[in-house]
Amino acid sequence: MLIMGEVRTGLLQNSAEIEERDHQTVLGLLAGERVRMSRRPIVYAVSPDLLTGVDCRLPSASNARIRGVGTLVSRATITGGRILQGSSYVRVVRGEVNHRLPWSHYLARPGVVEVLGKVSAPDLAGGFLAFGPPGEQLDLGSVSDRFMDVVQESALLDLRAPFRSDRTRLRWVAETGEPGVHFILGESTGRTLRLTHHGEFSPAVVDLCEDLALHDWLLTALLTIVQRARIGGASRPEVSARLAPAVDTLLHLWMPGARIHPSLAPLWENLERTPGFSRQWQSLVERVRDQLAVNTLALLRETNG
Amino acid sequence: MTSFSEVTAERQIKSGPLSHVSVELGHLYMEDFQAGPDRLRQQFAMVAPWLETVRRSWQNRTPGGRARISTCFLIDDYFSRFSTPDELVPMILDAAAENDLVIDYLARESACAEADGVKLAKLVEDRLVPDPPPGTHSWRPPPHETGWLANGTRSPVAGAGQAMKPQIRWEPPTQNAKRGHSIFVDVELWNDDNRGRTWSCPFLAAVWQLLRLGLLRNEGRLPVQPVQVDGGFPRDWDELPPVVKLNKSATPFSAYTTMSVLSTRFLQVELAVRTILSQVSVDEEVLKQVLSRSTDEDLRLEEELVDRISYVFL
Known part of the structure; x- marks a missing residue:
């Protein structure tokens, strides 16, 4: 049901x-x-x-x-x-x-x-x-x-x-029906997902929800790191040091839909259009890399005097 | 179309051969052995007509009367060790033969704790999903922290920390699935002492039932394979395979259903066994395998595990 x-x-x-x-x-x-x-x-x-x-x-x-x-x-x-x-x-x-x-x-x-x-x-x-x-x-x-x-x-x-x-925390409900997905980002750590899919329920639906939760967490974690880095507020070495865990730990983990059953892939694609998870991720990653590049250049300038 | 898969990402569950029914002809404990071979003869004489009844009833249920019935016998070598296989096994076989009974398989009780390096009792303990009392909305401490398993809610007791508080009023225990009145059962699964863990007799008997139903797997494989021994039994119990095949032409050891012909003194043990088995979660894949095979044979198998197990108490 x-x-x-x-x-x-x-x-x-x-x-x-x-x-x-x-x-x-x-x-x-x-x-x-x-x-x-x-x-x-x-x-x-x-x-x-x-x-x-x-x-x-x-x-x-x-x-x-x-x-x-x-x-x-x-x-x-x-x-x-x-x-x-x-x-x-x-x-x-x-x-x-x-x-x-x-x-x-x-x-x-x-x-x-x-x-x-x-x-x-x-x-x-x-x-x-x-x-x-x-x-x-x-x-x-x-x-x-x-x-x-x-x-x-x-x-x-x-x-x-x-x-x-x-x-x-991601709460989800799934029902059989015309395929559709509705994701709501809550104010704190809660998110909800309503999902309708063709055919009988299968564990592939759970895989999709877990994959979505994983990428939502990655985005949330990277956003938090960038915010805590206080770009423009803190000194350049400080900013670099605060951004480093993102590079060491998170950036290579972004692989949306990697293990999703092909029949459910269109649902991920819908979420990629709106709200556009990968778009936001990409822009954050570029921001982190630009910051590190700028800071490295500044450091080089300082050492070369 | 491209496809890619990785072996370790997929579960592979082996299936084993199955008889229609596995009939247990008896359980031998130290006290039975001490009572001498006559006790065993008497026991087999009482069991024989029941085996015949089981045989006829299954022949009527199977197309062409080709019922696959295997018989087994369990010897306790776990709670007490007595005699030696080379002495005891021929004595049991002779007593059975005198009553025209053929014992197809012989098992050691300690095999239900551990067989061929696989800790079967631990395997089953990990698969206990306790019967939740009303009001259980989340996770509860698992039974392996206490060693007890119940079919309901125990009477409240004042703990040590509550000594100064007003006395707790007695309340009755309740069975979760009671219809009107409760039959509350609380089973000890094991106890620990300086020699390590001792599994209780009902717990090992629950493992025994699962083995006979062919429902256990270890990393997807069948944990116990009967080993053919033609005469020449060893002098040490540890050298005897966990399950011995005594009859070359026997149908498979495991079966869709089990029937145990036992003395009434095992009634309480078997109530405890059923309380445990009602709370064991068997691998869904294994259940499906068994179900689809029985369907292929036009056999309607009971959905619930405990309904596949029957007894004659004598």
Whole structure:
């Protein structure tokens, strides 16, 4: 009926990029299951899927009391050995009965939450995307956060991030319909995405949401670094020093749509037209590089006296 | 059209052969062994007619009556070690033969904890998705932090830090999926001491059921492959393969369903086993494989794992 998910994105707390061979340890959250990795066009690793059982109120725009029982699917990913994401999603369907069934019934439907009673998809979607106070309602974000924390607790990480950054939160809902995408940038770290796609739901939709969250975080992080550099305010060496983490850590990670299923690629292209993620990224990257070039020239002039 | 894929980016899940039903003819513990070979003979005499019933019922369900039925027997070498394989196995086989029973596969209980270097119990523990009490809206501490798993909410107890606070009023435990009244079950999965971790009997029995249902994979591969042994059993339990194939013409060890013919003293253990199995998440890919194979054979398999497991208690 409706799929909803929340992706949290942040910097892996480690001073250097983690090496390829370490991904297995850091993301190996399930015994007997390998971490899946791809190396082209960028190193990307994803943990096995994990389930979390819930029995709680579901969000509702009209504040209706809707009870859902079932499991969420969560996973953690690391991109470029640097960016960590925790992602959880759930497929909400109408249950066949109005009372709770034995747990084995729900475990036979991984990733599905059954609603006991009536529910309307627009009401549910509206409630979820409103970012209301967490309270007693289904909290996909905190489950995603938890999986990020579990990864960060790995003994292989030195817990020293190259720069300060906030975790961003992207809530998304997906339904079958005429393809379309609607992205809203919230005031603080919250973003929402409404997505409609052809055919049945597939994990490729989750890949798209995670990819979008990743690039939104990259833009947010780079913007913050540029703002903190106080270009024109601070001295040239200071500005250069403050911009350096962007060059070391972020600039090479921009690869929108790299792992997106071809059937969903047009949705990314829509977002590239408006708001134009890559356009803004490119202009920021040029600004960083121009600053470094100008500052290097100034430095050369000074040393050559 | 171009295509590109990377091997390590894809999951590959092997599938194994399956019988229609795996019938467990018994469990042997130290006390049974101490009671002597007569106890075993009596047990097999009681089991034999039930095996026949299972056989007939499956022959009626399968096209051409070609039911694939494999039998197995479990020996405890985990909680206590007694006798040696070269002494015990022939004794069991003789007692079975006297009752016209053929034991196709023999397994060691310790194999459910670890087999061929794969920590099966840990594998299953990691796949527990606890039954959430109403009000669970997010992540909860997993059972592997406490070693206990319940089917509901426990009675509240006053913790050490609450000694000075007013006494907590007693409240009953509740079963999450209760219909009217609760049957609350709380199962100990393991305990730790200076010798390390000891898995509980119900937990190992849950692993045993999953093995018999062919639903476990380690890195996509089948974790236990039965090994054919023709006579000449070793003197040490550790030298005996985890699952031994005794009958050359046996149908596969794992099956779509399981049937266990057990003494009623195992009733509580099996309730605990079902409580655990109701909270194990089996790989979706593996479930699909098994389901599509059964469909190809015109067999309707129960959706829920616990409904594929049945018993005769004697």
